[in-house]
Amino acid sequence: MDEAAPAVTSEPPVLESRGVFRFRAHDGQQMPVVRDVSLRLRRGEFATLMGPSGSGKSTLLHLLAGLDRPSAGLVLLDGVDLGGGDEEARARIRRERIGFIFQFFHLLPDLTVEENVTLPLRIAGERPRRHQARTDSLLRLLGVDGHRKKLPAQLSGGEMQRVSIARALVTQPPLLLADEPTGNLSSKAGEDVIALLREVCGKLGTTILLVTHNPRDAAAGDRILFLRDGALRPDAELQGGPFRVADVLHRLAELGI
Numbered sequence: 001m002d003e004a005a006p007a008v009t010s011e012p013p014v015l016e017s018r019g020v021f022r023f024r025a026h027d028g029q030q031m032p033v034v035r036d037v038s039l040r041l042r043r044g045e046f047a048t049l050m051g052p053s054g055s056g057k058s059t060l061l062h063l064l065a066g067l068d069r070p071s072a073g074l075v076l077l078d079g080v081d082l083g084g085g086d087e088e089a090r091a092r093i094r095r096e097r098i099g100f101i102f103q104f105f106h107l108l109p110d111l112t113v114e115e116n117v118t119l120p121l122r123i124a125g126e127r128p129r130r131h132q133a134r135t136d137s138l139l140r141l142l143g144v145d146g147h148r149k150k151l152p153a154q155l156s157g158g159e160m161q162r163v164s165i166a167r168a169l170v171t172q173p174p175l176l177l178a179d180e181p182t183g184n185l186s187s188k189a190g191e192d193v194i195a196l197l198r199e200v201c202g203k204l205g206t207t208i209l210l211v212t213h214n215p216r217d218a219a220a221g222d223r224i225l226f227l228r229d230g231a232l233r234p235d236a237e238l239q240g241g242p243f244r245v246a247d248v249l250h251r252l253a254e255l256g257i
């Protein structure tokens with residue numbers, strides 16, 4: 001049936017993992033906390049990942065970001081092995097091609113909003129001024145334009161998270177990974193952040209993988225992946241979102257999550 005498949009499915013994935021394992025010491029034994037994970041994410045796809053606490057979601061996200069190396073298997077970003085090369089080469093790929101959003105924002109307290117957002121450019125040895133138009137449009141897109149001279153402590157949690165999204169996008173990475181970015185936000189601020197991520201996906205063509213415990217957040221995605229005991233459950237995956245929250249809850253109940 002391959003020849004009948006639409007052209008878009010033959011586009012190479014932005015992110016691919018093949019048979020990824022990560023072992024960790026537990027009671028003196030090496031136990032897999034990520035088991036044989038194979039996945040493919042297309043350009044501009046907004047995928048979410050759900051699973052019980054301790055199921056390996058953060059560990060997997062760190063592997064996919066090249067922040068950690070698989071014990072076995074491969075992670076490919078645009079076909080390039082993230083585990084290959086020396087630490088410097090990997091750091092460069094992470095800096096330039098992957099945005100990462102954390103639950104606790106990780107903004108630098110002594111830098112202004114604008115300085116925080118442009119920090120990845122300075123780290124990459126570029127002059128932020130050369131990218132002023134891009135920075136301006138990101139700050140506008142994320143609705144923090146009016147706060148650019150403020151310090152993080154002068155912002156609400158939702159605003160801080162929107163600043164951290166702008167920072168993750170300033171180098172125009174093809175891939176954005178987010179680990180529970182709404183975990184510390186009010187319900188309304190969390191909803192706004194998810195809506196912004198959807199917009200980013202559509203406008204910038206960024207591929208997003210977002211870890212969440214919140215069925216409403218997951219429902220906003222194009223696809224929901226489920227992880228249990230370190231293994232993906234491809235049979236349970238939901239495709240063709242956005243979804244109804246009730247359908248997400250139903251699938252979670254079926255999986256006992």
Ligand SMILES: Nc1ncnc2c1ncn2[C@@H]1O[C@H](COP(=O)(O)OP(=O)(O)OP(=O)(O)O)[C@@H](O)[C@H]1O
Nearest residue numbers: 024025033051052053054055056057058059060213
């Ligand atoms: N640095 C570490 N050393 C040893 N074991 C670890 C370490 N980090 C995580 N683990 C273990 O690996 C497993 C997966 O942890 P992980 O943080 O990936 O889970 P998670 O799905 O993100 O959970 P949560 O939803 O609570 O954030 C857990 O059993 C955890 O105890």
Ligand SMILES: [Mg+2]
Nearest residue numbers: 057058059179
């Ligand atoms: Mg986690």
